Amino acid sequence: xxxxxxxLVELAESQNKKISDIMIEQEVKVTNRTKEEVLAQxxxxxxxxxxxxxxxxxxxxxxxxxTGGDAVLLQKYIATGKSLSGDLLLDAVSKAVATNExxxxxxxICATPTAGSAGVVPGTLFAVQNKLNPxxxxxxxxxxxxxxxxxVVANNASISGAAGGCQAEVxxxxxxxxxxxxxxxxxxxxxxAEAMAIxxxxxxxxxxxxxxxxxxxxxxxxxxxxxxxxxVAADMALAxxxxxxxxxxxxxxxxxxxxxxxxxxRETAMGGLAATPTGRELEAKIFGFSLDKKS
Amino acid sequence: MKYKSVFDIIGPVMIGxxxxxxxxxxxxxKMARELFGREPEWATISFYGSFAKTYKGHGTDVAIIGGxxxxxxxxxxxxxxxxxxREKRIRIKIREEEALTDHPNTARIRLGDQNGEMELxxxxxxxxxxEITELNGFALRLTxxxxxxxxxxxxxxxxxxxxxxxxxENKINIGSMDVSRQDVGKMxxxxxxxxxxxxxxxxxxLKMLPEVTQVTKIAD
Numbered sequence: 001x002x003x004x005x006x007x008l009v010e011l012a013e014s015q016n017k018k019i020s021d022i023m024i025e026q027e028v029k030v031t032n033r034t035k036e037e038v039l040a041q042x043x044x045x046x047x048x049x050x051x052x053x054x055x056x057x058x059x060x061x062x063x064x065x066x067t068g069g070d071a072v073l074l075q076k077y078i079a080t081g082k083s084l085s086g087d088l089l090l091d092a093v094s095k096a097v098a099t100n101e102x103x104x105x106x107x108x109i110c111a112t113p114t115a116g117s118a119g120v121v122p123g124t125l126f127a128v129q130n131k132l133n134p135x136x137x138x139x140x141x142x143x144x145x146x147x148x149x150x151x152v153v154a155n156n157a158s159i160s161g162a163a164g165g166c167q168a169e170v171x172x173x174x175x176x177x178x179x180x181x182x183x184x185x186x187x188x189x190x191x192x193a194e195a196m197a198i199x200x201x202x203x204x205x206x207x208x209x210x211x212x213x214x215x216x217x218x219x220x221x222x223x224x225x226x227x228x229x230x231x232v233a234a235d236m237a238l239a240x241x242x243x244x245x246x247x248x249x250x251x252x253x254x255x256x257x258x259x260x261x262x263x264x265x266r267e268t269a270m271g272g273l274a275a276t277p278t279g280r281e282l283e284a285k286i287f288g289f290s291l292d293k294k295s
Numbered sequence: 296m297k298y299k300s301v302f303d304i305i306g307p308v309m310i311g312x313x314x315x316x317x318x319x320x321x322x323x324x325k326m327a328r329e330l331f332g333r334e335p336e337w338a339t340i341s342f343y344g345s346f347a348k349t350y351k352g353h354g355t356d357v358a359i360i361g362g363x364x365x366x367x368x369x370x371x372x373x374x375x376x377x378x379x380x381r382e383k384r385i386r387i388k389i390r391e392e393e394a395l396t397d398h399p400n401t402a403r404i405r406l407g408d409q410n411g412e413m414e415l416x417x418x419x420x421x422x423x424x425x426e427i428t429e430l431n432g433f434a435l436r437l438t439x440x441x442x443x444x445x446x447x448x449x450x451x452x453x454x455x456x457x458x459x460x461x462x463x464e465n466k467i468n469i470g471s472m473d474v475s476r477q478d479v480g481k482m483x484x485x486x487x488x489x490x491x492x493x494x495x496x497x498x499x500x501l502k503m504l505p506e507v508t509q510v511t512k513i514a515d
Contacts (some may be wrong), residue, residue, distance in 0.1 A: 213349025
């Protein structure tokens, strides 16, 4: 079993394998199942992701009314041909948003690694597939590669917003996605690790401050930016840029930052955006109480 | 390592919006249901920390109620769990607690019927993964690094031997075993951490033992 990113990369490169190979082999060993069974389970998860994106792109609205419809707006904007940051990037962003809008509407999603951050991995996958034309198996592999990096973060740091802030959720998801994009684009295992490190470095310190405690504001837009961050970091790693701080040390830094983060900024809806005048007003409106009573 | 499978990370498939506060909560509820062994007539759910502050927004309450009715994390009936519980005449009480707990996502579930009661404390550690930390006042000292099973049994001679014999016959090595009881001759509890995953057929064999009341896998 690999315990950190360095071991994961070493395992892959010493045997001339991909990160996804190592993750699949480990899963087979740990759960005592065949490779076919493990791949089939991941394909079911892939299907859930495809259905969620499709539903989100058709337009959804959450029960609170706070989120929904932004994925549709972005797709319409892309279609005008006027996008500044590029169609592929915005496609990833819109699909990340689509997934998270479905999640906010209590729809069915696949947590990657969590529900609040479920948009980033599928969003980027379903965008880059249009450029890279992967086979069905390569799409499934994308999820194993993301899973391998998420596995290290979950065991060595945290993937819980209540424990480590949004950096542990959308931060982890973005790093996972960046690494998987690199593998799908033909990069090396080391480049996957560099992409993860570059992404996570730019998510450090991100707090979890959901308005009214709902996984909507700012979660949906954080998934959008998480997808964008992953795409850019993947390109940087593929260009040969490396992170001066090794990936495992970035993960460790994320963990320590999470531990010192005030409780008000760890999924309690007590600080940050949740505590802004508008955040409080929305909360009062949704739950039907007066603001004077709350304070 | 607390997370052992890639499907702990890419998964679970679930009803939104939160893996820790919705899917994890549903799993804590389902664990309580499995340990109780039947549908309860009433349940009192106490939320602590982040659970207490945000359960309404995350659907933590409906998820845990759904779990108590044996729903999986991806069961769409979770959304209507309160109405379904009402139709089934299960009395539900939700409490928001102020007390500080070790983990921010903590829930205590008391449930029961005319034949008995049970109390369980669970924590949701992220990505839908949960740990049971307390059962009927017994603190469960699990490392979380190995598969674990929980055996509720009668406190009498031979119970520990019978359980370990079944595990040995199935080539399952016991890493650690914790035995505790409420009172001499009353209900007792074995928390067993093992080295190999425990298959359902082994659980069934344990359930057949005359001394054993209930067996549940609490960690994979």
